[in-house]
Amino acid sequence: MPDDKTKRSPEDNKQIDINDxxxxxxxCRSLGCTADELKAAVSAVGKSAEKVKEHLGK
Incomplete structure (x- = not known):
């Protein structure tokens, strides 16, 4: 599902678009990680922000 720039919240903060x-x-600023770490986490667990946070230990 493409990231809809007209919808900023609450849906937008639940998914991570690594192409934006x-x-x-x-x-990266919010989670204290690098772009490579974020992309690896999304690759490992999907684009769910909650799962990425768990994966990164945040």
Missing amino acids: PSEVSNW
Whole structure:
């Protein structure tokens, strides 16, 4: 499902779009990780923000 730029919340904060550079930057800042770590986490557990947080130990 593409990221709908017109819907910012609450759905938007539940999924991580690793193809959107500004979103990657925001998630990295929020989670305290690098872009490579974020992309690896999404690859491992999917784009669910909650699962990525758990995977990264946040």
